[in-house]
Amino acid sequence: MSDVNPIEVQRALKGASYPTDRQTLTDLAKKNKASDNVVDRISHMKTDRIEGPDQVEKEMFRG
Secondary structure (H helix, E strand, O other): OOOOOHHHHHHHOOOOOOOEEHHHHHHHHHHOOOOHHHHHHHHOOOOOEEOOHHHHHHHHHOO
16 A cells, blocks of 8 residues: 555545544545545544544554
């Protein structure tokens, strides 16, 4: 899996309301025309309930 740029993730999740769940973020990323790689990374985050963008960053970029 190639690297994902944090800016790409921010664009993909533009308009997100938190807290939310992983599937809602995945659907939003698709709606925002994110790359398949970004959508895949979002859809495979470990946690289902996402409290905020800081949690997205932690799961995607800090493990």
